[in-house]
Amino acid sequence: xxxxxxxxxxxxxxxxxxxxxxxxxxxxxxxxxxxxxxxxxxxxxxxxxxxxxxxxxxxxxxxxxxxxxxxxxxxxxxxxxxxxxxxxxxxxxxxxxxxxxxxxxxxxxxxxxxxxxxxxxxxxxxxxxxxxxxxxxxxxxxxxxxxxxxxxxxxxxxxxxxxxxxxxxxxxxxxxxxxxxxxxxxxxxxxxxxxxxxxxxxxxxxxxxxxxxxxxxxxxxxxxxxxxxxxxxxxxxxxxxxxxxxxxxxxxxxxxxxxxxxxxxxxxxxxxxxxxxxxxxxxxxxxxxxxxxxxxxxxxxxxxxxxxxxxxxxxxxxxxxxxxxxxxxxxxxxxxxxxxxxxxxxxxxxxxxxxxxxxxxxxxxxxxxxxxxxxxxxxxxxxxxxxxxxxxxxxxxxxxxxxxxxxxxxxxxxxxxxxxxxxxxxxxxxxxxxxxxxxxxxxxxxxxxxxxxxxxxxxxxxxxxxxxxxxxxxxxxxxxxxxxxxxxxx
Amino acid sequence: xxxxxxxxxxxxxxxxxxxxxxxxxxxxxxxxxxxxxxxxxxxxxxxxxxxxxxxxxxxxxxxxxxxxxxxxxxxxxxxxxxxxxxxxxxxxxxxxxxxxxxxxxxxxxxxxxxxxxxxxxxxxxxxxxxxxxxxxxxxxxxxxxxxxxxxxxxxxxxxxxxxxxxxxxxxxxxxxxxxxxxxxxxxxxxxxxxxxxxxxxxxxxxxxxxxxxxxxxxxxxxxxxxxxxxxxxxxxxxxxxxxxxxxxxxxxxxxxxxxxxxxxxxxxxxxxxxxxxxxxxxxxxxxxxxxxxxxxxxxxxxxxxxxxxxxxxxxxxxxxxxxxxxxxxxxxxxxxxxxxxxxxxxxxxxxxxxxxxxxxxxxxxxxxxxxxxxxxxxxxxxxxxxxxxxxxxxxxxxxxxxxxxxxxxxxxxxxxxxxxxxxxxxxxxxxxxxxxxxxxxxxxxxxxxxxxxxxxxxxxxxxxxxxxxxxxxxxxxxx
Numbered sequence: 013x014x015x016x017x018x019x020x021x022x023x024x025x026x027x028x029x030x031x032x033x034x035x036x037x038x039x040x041x042x043x044x045x046x047x048x049x050x051x052x053x054x055x056x057x058x059x060x061x062x063x064x065x066x067x068x069x070x071x072x073x074x075x076x077x078x079x080x081x082x083x084x085x086x087x088x089x090x091x092x093x094x095x096x097x098x099x100x101x102x103x104x105x106x107x108x109x110x111x112x113x114x115x116x117x118x119x120x121x122x123x124x125x126x127x128x129x130x131x132x133x134x135x136x137x138x139x140x141x142x143x144x145x146x147x148x149x150x151x152x153x154x155x156x157x158x159x160x161x162x163x164x165x166x167x168x169x170x171x172x173x174x175x176x177x178x179x180x181x182x183x184x185x186x187x188x189x190x191x192x193x194x195x196x197x198x199x200x201x202x203x204x205x206x207x208x209x210x211x212x213x214x215x216x217x218x219x220x221x222x223x224x225x226x227x228x229x230x231x232x233x234x235x236x237x238x239x240x241x242x243x244x245x246x247x248x249x250x251x252x253x254x255x256x257x258x259x260x261x262x263x264x265x266x267x268x269x270x271x272x273x274x275x276x277x278x279x280x281x282x283x284x285x286x287x288x289x290x291x292x293x294x295x296x297x298x299x300x301x302x303x304x305x306x307x308x309x310x311x312x313x314x315x316x317x318x319x320x321x322x323x324x325x326x327x328x329x330x331x332x333x334x335x336x337x338x339x340x341x342x343x344x345x346x347x348x349x350x351x352x353x354x355x356x357x358x359x360x361x362x363x364x365x366x367x368x369x370x371x372x373x374x375x376x377x378x379x380x381x382x383x384x385x386x387x388x389x390x391x392x393x394x395x396x397x398x399x400x401x402x403x404x405x406x407x408x409x410x411x412x413x414x415x416x417x418x419x420x421x422x423x424x425x426x427x428x429x430x431x432x433x434x435x436x437x438x439x440x441x442x443x444x445x446x447x448x449x450x451x452x453x454x455x456x457x458x459x460x461x462x463x464x465x466x467x468x469x470x471x472x473x474x475x476x477x478x479x480x481x482x483x484x485x486x487x488x489x490x491x492x493x494x495x496x497x498x499x500x501x502x
Numbered sequence: 503x504x505x506x507x508x509x510x511x512x513x514x515x516x517x518x519x520x521x522x523x524x525x526x527x528x529x530x531x532x533x534x535x536x537x538x539x540x541x542x543x544x545x546x547x548x549x550x551x552x553x554x555x556x557x558x559x560x561x562x563x564x565x566x567x568x569x570x571x572x573x574x575x576x577x578x579x580x581x582x583x584x585x586x587x588x589x590x591x592x593x594x595x596x597x598x599x600x601x602x603x604x605x606x607x608x609x610x611x612x613x614x615x616x617x618x619x620x621x622x623x624x625x626x627x628x629x630x631x632x633x634x635x636x637x638x639x640x641x642x643x644x645x646x647x648x649x650x651x652x653x654x655x656x657x658x659x660x661x662x663x664x665x666x667x668x669x670x671x672x673x674x675x676x677x678x679x680x681x682x683x684x685x686x687x688x689x690x691x692x693x694x695x696x697x698x699x700x701x702x703x704x705x706x707x708x709x710x711x712x713x714x715x716x717x718x719x720x721x722x723x724x725x726x727x728x729x730x731x732x733x734x735x736x737x738x739x740x741x742x743x744x745x746x747x748x749x750x751x752x753x754x755x756x757x758x759x760x761x762x763x764x765x766x767x768x769x770x771x772x773x774x775x776x777x778x779x780x781x782x783x784x785x786x787x788x789x790x791x792x793x794x795x796x797x798x799x800x801x802x803x804x805x806x807x808x809x810x811x812x813x814x815x816x817x818x819x820x821x822x823x824x825x826x827x828x829x830x831x832x833x834x835x836x837x838x839x840x841x842x843x844x845x846x847x848x849x850x851x852x853x854x855x856x857x858x859x860x861x862x863x864x865x866x867x868x869x870x871x872x873x874x875x876x877x878x879x880x881x882x883x884x885x886x887x888x889x890x891x892x893x894x895x896x897x898x899x900x901x902x903x904x905x906x907x908x909x910x911x912x913x914x915x916x917x918x919x920x921x922x923x924x925x926x927x928x929x930x931x932x933x934x935x936x937x938x939x940x941x942x943x944x945x946x947x948x949x950x951x952x953x954x955x956x957x958x959x960x961x962x963x964x965x966x967x968x969x970x971x972x973x974x975x976x977x978x979x980x981x
Binding site (some may be wrong): 071093095101103108111113114115117127166213214216217220221247248249250251278326329331332335336337338340341342352354356376379380381384390492 | 541544545546547550551552580582584586589591592599640642691771773774775776778779780781818955
């Protein structure tokens with residue numbers, strides 16, 4: 013069988029009608045990965061054995077007329093910072109090259125419970141620090157739309173796995189844009205849920221107060237299905253929110269965007285934004301109007317201070333979160349050492365890459381005695397300001413329409429020596445994490461060079477359904493290619 | 503005149519919770535290394551802490567027991583440092599918003615009341631334990647990692663090593679009374695660090711202080727403070743007061759001295775920041791009120807009540823209230839109607855003797871049995887000496903003391919007729935002693951008494967036996 017153009021609903025139908033089995037589907041997934049991933053480099057490891065078992069179980073259930081839900085027997089991929097028993101969780105780092113987590117992340121447990129078949133683990137910037145997936149210790153992932161370009165990051169492997177038509181769902185993580193920016197670069201949908209909506213238990217932490225797991229998928233419907241499967245309160249995550257999705261969630265998502273109100277912040281469409289992206293988003297805004305959505309311009313400052321505040325908070329938390337990698341219990345350990353201090357210092361110096369070390373240094377400095385008030389505390393106060401600014405907009409509007417990235421996918425190696433330029437690429441995404449809001453990135457056009465253009469909807473806390481509803485209707489109206497292969501024509 | 507010591511203590515107490523502070527692992531002491539562990543308390547990547555609500559309850563209880571202000575909103579923070587026993591490389595603790603603020607503990611110091619201020623009480627997790635073997639290998643046991651602690655910090659209100667020890671004893675009994683911790687220092691469930699500086703009497707300033715660590719018993723606390731006080735006094739007296747550096751010193755119990763462990767320059771920068779994985783802790787007024795209400799009677803109040811209710815000496819009261827379970831035992835026995843004075847005597851002498859050889863902290867005889875035994879002694883059914891034997895036997899044989907006395911053949915012989923004929927038989931046998939008595943050697947009565955007791959296997963009522971011996975001696979050969 014062929015995966016080409018197959019949506020989850022087609023898979024469900026084919027499975028139900030007995031046209032193919034979950035094992036056939038899985039074989040097709042691996043066939044495609046085997047054929048393409050040598051070049052694309054989306055995956056760091058494949059879990060062929062456990063996936064086959066899961067697919068067989070799904071087939072057995074189906075024979076008995078039992079279904080675990082819409083994802084039963086459906087292949088999915090997870091980012092390599094999500095823990096799963098039986099597979100390494102390297103986080104794209106030499107530090108965790110041989111690290112096999114002894115437990116399943118809550119998201120993994122939920123996926124297994126839903127019958128999903130986890131096929132492998134995707135490449136990422138080391139410890140999710142980066143915007144191009146070039147910071148992976150193992151390999152560079154290429155953008156399936158143009159293999160000379162980066163797929164974005166840090167969930168670049170996830171975005172590429174979806175854009176290359178390998179899997180219909182790939183779970184990534186988003187600390188400052190790590191789902192939305194690669195989704196935009198690879199022309200996929202990507203949802204960063206409200207902070208606390210999806211359990212972080214089992215997600216190897218980067219910035220604990222910012223991290224969220226979310227899905228990347230070819231379409232809004234698949235994104236909604238994937239989100240529904242993993243959302244929910246988890247007693248293993250004290251920051252998870254007590255709020256269940258509405259019962260008619262999928263119907264609501266498909267209920268049409270008419271009547272919703274969308275705000276476009278004028279400041280977000282200024283000088284720093286690529287004109288092609290600007291034009292494409294504004295054209296999409298016109299399509300929204302045509303769907304009966306109210307679209308109005310508002311003022312919402314876009315400050316570089318937001319970027320600084322984000323890098324202070326994320327790096328500070330990272331400096332603490334990554335301190336446990338000391339070569340004592342697991343992970344990389346240096347060959348020669350005389351003292352405990354030397355063991356830890358050498359293991360960390362050799363095990364971490366440059367960008368990770370840079371952020372650990374920034375974070376350690378920001379938390380140091382005498383600097384805490386000037387940096388971390390100030391940045392945390394700034395978060396409140398950001399939240400308040402968004403809250404004000406949400407008094408009148410259901411969503412904010414914003415670019416997901418100021419630039420189109422850039423060339424591999426083009427920015428890797430310029431960390432500041434790389435940080436600037438996060439200007440539209442970090443403030444959403446700082447405010448804890450949900451945001452959905454989706455394609456809105458294709459550039460003249462044939463690269464995908466993305467944008468994002470930002471919503472009130474816990475209002476992912478509203479974002480999905482807007483995006484579902486707009487996606488249909490825009491009718492863009494869902495994966496890179498579709499762009500090339502059937 | 504010597505200098506005045508200014509001492510403050512930091513006490514770490516393991517809370518009596520069934521499971522650890524952030525995961526469900528058991529807290530049992532003495533398990534095989536690295537068996538009471540899970541991915542969470544091992545700090546495995548991706549794991550998250552979830553606060554054990556019992557920890558909050560016990561910390562609030564501790565605060566209430568020490569008259570502390572309770573912070574209705576408080577939060578946890580990360581204390582960052584690298585050490586192999588700390589698997590996350592940060593300890594979840596409380597920095598600027600501890601669960602309990604200012605409080606105080608009052609205690610008796612040679613008849614005078616002394617008050618020591620409590621600065622704060624905060625909750626935190628215990629690290630694991632490093633074991634350094636003789637062949638230079640270091641091992642880590644993470645069983646202790648994540649055990650719930652409170653850290654109690656006192657004001658520098660303590661003025662001598664004796665005061666420090668008296669304070670610690672009071673603190674320990676409060677914690678045990680309120681069932682906050684078992685306070686077993688030998689198992690590390692109560693640990694103490696001491697800060698000490700000295701100054702001229704009458705001065706209010708705080709001079710450079712030295713922190714002393716590795717104090718493994720109250721006795722060591724006293725000794726170490728004494729030694730450090732002397733070291734600082736000597737340096738100051740010889741004009742080298744400037745040599746007192748702010749530092750942490752380690753107490754070497756074997757050598758009986760403190761040694762520099764780390765100076766101020768090597769002090770850690772812990773880079774505290776709010777723990778992002780845990781939301782702030784909000785307490786409800788009703789919850790705190792209920793805890794206040796549920797607080798058991800504390801040693802101070804119990805001491806007063808014991809003095810009022812029972813006619814006991816101060817010494818007796820102090821022994822009885824030294825441990826809650828002893829006081830409870832005492833009152834239970836008294837509750838069966840026994841005389842408090844007699845019960846106190848039995849508990850303090852016989853009860854504590856049994857306790858010493860017992861492995862559990864419990865007087866191993868049922869209170870009802872002791873009450874009955876005291877009653878039987880009063881009635882003359884059993885002699886005091888025999889009763890002590892019975893008391894011990896009750897440890898093994900949980901049965902009615904009267905039945906046990908019967909079975910052991912220890913019933914006191916109270917029949918004057920029966921005893922009379924035994925006495926006559928003894929006098930007939932011991933002609934020499936009888937002769938001696940009539941020759942004026944009255945001490946032979948004692949010898950004859952001994953013979954009577956021997957003949958009755960100790961079951962003769964001694965008072966009655968003596969009366970009979972004298973009576974019959976006088977009767978057989980009237981002067």
